Amino acid sequence: MTESGVLASQLSAQTDGGESRSPRSARLGGVREQEILRATYDLLAEVGYEALRLDAVAARARASKATLYRHWPGKAQLVADAVRVCKVSSHDCPDTGSLRGDLVATLELMSASMKSEDGPLFAGLVMAMLNDPEFAAEMRGLQASKRTATAPIHARAVSRGEISADSDPHLIDEIAPAQMFMQCFARGEPLDGQFIDHLVDDILIPLLTR
Numbered sequence: 001m002t003e004s005g006v007l008a009s010q011l012s013a014q015t016d017g018g019e020s021r022s023p024r025s026a027r028l029g030g031v032r033e034q035e036i037l038r039a040t041y042d043l044l045a046e047v048g049y050e051a052l053r054l055d056a057v058a059a060r061a062r063a064s065k066a067t068l069y070r071h072w073p074g075k076a077q078l079v080a081d082a083v084r085v086c087k088v089s090s091h092d093c094p095d096t097g098s099l100r101g102d103l104v105a106t107l108e109l110m111s112a113s114m115k116s117e118d119g120p121l122f123a124g125l126v127m128a129m130l131n132d133p134e135f136a137a138e139m140r141g142l143q144a145s146k147r148t149a150t151a152p153i154h155a156r157a158v159s160r161g162e163i164s165a166d167s168d169p170h171l172i173d174e175i176a177p178a179q180m181f182m183q184c185f186a187r188g189e190p191l192d193g194q195f196i197d198h199l200v201d202d203i204l205i206p207l208l209t210r
Helices: 003-012 030-051 054-061 065-071 075-086 099-114 118-131 133-144 151-159 171-186 193-209
Strands: none
Touching: 030 054, 030 065, 030 075, 030 118, 054 065, 054 075, 075 133, 099 118, 099 151, 099 171, 099 193, 118 133, 118 171, 171 193
8 A cells, every 4th residue: 555545544534523622722712712723724725734824824713823822833733633623524434234335335425525625635634744744643643542433334244243353443444545545536536336346345345354
């Protein structure tokens, strides 16, 4: 797997809609924090990570740069928190009654997310992680603090007897987002039903049931 594919997998597995607050911003009022992080995320979508400046965030959020620096040491930390809070989870792991059905339904939601307006932002964050070690460390820290996004699929498949309890629950998150990222952004090929069927039937299920 390429390095960009690995980072794509790490990024995709991260945020679940911001269910927890960052210790860095714990003392900042909840509404004010949300306003600053939303302004950061919106600017990130407009200009990308490299061009994002804290003074522009401060102006957009009608806050002072001093306020930002009191709660976030720098751009890497602020953007990581904005992604944690503002990036909507791309998949909710629907329960279709079968492992294959769950995988297909989840990958269809992931595909829709990658093809949406957030797609270029997603690709830009992966490149930012490649080019900015500090930002990459922040994003990997978010990943380490959260359960795998597709853990319910594995758990349900085990309970139904479709796969062994000692199969690797992390395989889906390790493989699917990276392969979809490469298909969509690196190869420029469609994330269509044919590709999803291939990913599920030829890669994921054989690995999970081996």
